[in-house]
Amino acid sequence: MTRRLATIAGALAFVALLLGAWQLGALYGAISPIFFPSPVRTLEELAKQVADGRLWQPLGATTMRMLWGWFAASIAGVVIGAAIGLSRTAREYLEPMLEFLRPLPASAVIPVAVSFLGLSTQMSTAVIAFGSIWPVLLAAVHGFATVDPQLAEVSSSLCLTRWQRLWKIALPSAMPDILAGVRVGLGIALILAVVTEMQASLPGLGQNILLAQRSFKSPELYAGVVVLGMLGFIANQLILGIERRLLRWRALPE
Amino acid sequence: MIQAPVIEVRTVGMSFGNGTGARAVLTDISFDVVEGAFLCIVGPSGCGKTTLLRLLAGLLRTTTGVIRCHGEPVTVPSRDRAIIFQDYSKALLPWRTVANNVALALEACGVEEPERGAQVSALLRTMGLTRAADQYPSQLSGGMQQRVQIARCLAQRPRILLMDEPFGALDAITRQGLQDEVTRLALELGTTVVFITHDLEEAIYLGDHVIVLAANPGRIVERIEVGIARPRSQLATREDPRFLAHRHRLFDMLQDH
Ligand SMILES: Nc1ncnc2c1ncn2[C@@H]1O[C@H](COP(=O)(O)OP(=O)(O)OP(=O)(O)O)[C@@H](O)[C@H]1O
Numbered sequence: 289m290t291r292r293l294a295t296i297a298g299a300l301a302f303v304a305l306l307l308g309a310w311q312l313g314a315l316y317g318a319i320s321p322i323f324f325p326s327p328v329r330t331l332e333e334l335a336k337q338v339a340d341g342r343l344w345q346p347l348g349a350t351t352m353r354m355l356w357g358w359f360a361a362s363i364a365g366v367v368i369g370a371a372i373g374l375s376r377t378a379r380e381y382l383e384p385m386l387e388f389l390r391p392l393p394a395s396a397v398i399p400v401a402v403s404f405l406g407l408s409t410q411m412s413t414a415v416i417a418f419g420s421i422w423p424v425l426l427a428a429v430h431g432f433a434t435v436d437p438q439l440a441e442v443s444s445s446l447c448l449t450r451w452q453r454l455w456k457i458a459l460p461s462a463m464p465d466i467l468a469g470v471r472v473g474l475g476i477a478l479i480l481a482v483v484t485e486m487q488a489s490l491p492g493l494g495q496n497i498l499l500a501q502r503s504f505k506s507p508e509l510y511a512g513v514v515v516l517g518m519l520g521f522i523a524n525q526l527i528l529g530i531e532r533r534l535l536r537w538r539a540l541p542e
Numbered sequence: 543m544i545q546a547p548v549i550e551v552r553t554v555g556m557s558f559g560n561g562t563g564a565r566a567v568l569t570d571i572s573f574d575v576v577e578g579a580f581l582c583i584v585g586p587s588g589c590g591k592t593t594l595l596r597l598l599a600g601l602l603r604t605t606t607g608v609i610r611c612h613g614e615p616v617t618v619p620s621r622d623r624a625i626i627f628q629d630y631s632k633a634l635l636p637w638r639t640v641a642n643n644v645a646l647a648l649e650a651c652g653v654e655e656p657e658r659g660a661q662v663s664a665l666l667r668t669m670g671l672t673r674a675a676d677q678y679p680s681q682l683s684g685g686m687q688q689r690v691q692i693a694r695c696l697a698q699r700p701r702i703l704l705m706d707e708p709f710g711a712l713d714a715i716t717r718q719g720l721q722d723e724v725t726r727l728a729l730e731l732g733t734t735v736v737f738i739t740h741d742l743e744e745a746i747y748l749g750d751h752v753i754v755l756a757a758n759p760g761r762i763v764e765r766i767e768v769g770i771a772r773p774r775s776q777l778a779t780r781e782d783p784r785f786l787a788h789r790h791r792l793f794d795m796l797q798d799h
């Protein structure tokens with residue numbers, strides 16, 4: 289516990305150091321305030337947005353966009369991943385194709401999605417889901433494919449039904465992989481939420497950042513970046529918390 | 543009166559692979575086990591003991607010959623036959639607590655709450671696991687993990703218990719304790735047991751009968767009736783002249799093959 293506190297304190301001190309250097313640089317004119325406002329200016333802007341409530345709508349829009357796309361991707365990823373992972377034939381046929389699709393940058397499918405769905409929220413959700421499904425899908429395939437053969441024998445000797453095997457043996461044993469994939473997927477979902485907002489002029493933090501940049505409101509721009517950073521951080525921490533709860537059995541004192 | 547055997551093994555052969563790559567692991571295995579008997583099978587490593595137990599469980603199909611349990615040919619597993627696996631650390635669900643691991647067998651049998659909870663508690667008490675009920679397998683010693691596996695098997699109320707070197711990896715004291723518990727439980731419940739080991743003394747101490755296998759291919763080279771009354775005692779039985787005589791004979795058997 290004390291070690292963990294020390295690590296957190298160290299990390300915070302490092303951030304403070306960077307902010308201090310930034311502030312000093314801005315103060316003595318080493319960096320131009322037009323492109324790079326001081327941290328105090330940025331935080332002032334952020335406080336103002338919180339105070340007059342301007343922050344909440346775009347923050348909510350981006351968060352919901354990210355969550356919907358990610359949620360759809362996670363559910364689909366686990367279901368498809370289970371189907372592929374549990375069948376050797378499906379794995380042999382589909383794995384090469386997955387390996388081809390996976391490294392495809394999701395931003396490359398934006399034009400395709402736009403031509404089918406227009407500059408719409410559905411388009412953005414589809415792009416986010418396409419981009420963030422891969423880590424979940426591949427992790428689920430791996431997780432379901434590597435159920436311990438000894439546990440498979442236990443299931444057989446207990447005459448578990450297919451459904452019981454899936455639910456009681458395969459899913460929990462794939463869970464560590466799935467959760468890791470889901471967490472990576474959430475990061476990708478946030479990136480794509482911002483990118484699609486910028487590309488398709490959809491309301492949210494991404495669009496606000498772009499507009500601020502175009503009108504040279506650099507404090508607003510950086511305030512948006514800071515909020516996005518915090519959003520990503522909090523989302524990641526939430527999933528880590530869920531992981532710790534669900535995978536309690538993994539990190540136990542002997 | 544001649545009792546009808548519960549398990550009948552008839553000229554069973556087993557090979558893995560096919561064509562020219564086929565390799566005979568077991569040949570011409572035949573034996574009977576009567577209701578409530580305790581049969582030990584002993585043999586060197588790699589002679590096909592685990593394979594034989596898998597065949598008895600129905601996890602594998604015989605290449606030749608037939609195995610019958612209660613008169614029915616064995617082709618698939620049945621909850622009537624519980625199997626205790628050699629590698630207890632892998633045979634438990636690491637994400638379930640001790641109590642929930644035992645409950646798995648009851649879930650398989652379709653026992654609903656609150657009946658399930660009551661049965662789990664009773665089984666945990668029988669196996670001395672009550673205090674570990676909410677712990678995870680990784681928090682337990684090997685002996686305790688093996689107790690959980692035994693409790694799970696008892697939960698399915700099997701008529702036949704198949705055990706694969708269940709105590710091989712345990713220290714001597716723990717092993718002796720579990721040996722006596724398992725024999726007592728099997729006697730109480732009238733369960734028929736097939737117990738596999740590579741430890742000759744364990745086989746003679748536990749069994750009503752002992753079958754000795756030799757390797758390459760796995761075959762029966764000797765069978766004895768132990769003929770020492772129960773309950774047996776770790777000290778007295780192991781010093782019994784009959785015990786020592788069996789030990790000498792079987793030791794020579796294993797050396798020769
Ligand atoms: N699925 C399989 N495919 C091919 N060969 C196998 C398979 N299972 C077992 N064998 C082979 O059969 C032989 C007997 O294996 P088995 O596990 O039954 O031996 P064992 O007597 O239980 O050995 P140990 O005492 O080491 O547990 C071994 O040579 C092993 O390599």
Ligand SMILES: [Mg+2]
Nearest residue numbers: 591592593628
């Ligand atoms: Mg073995």
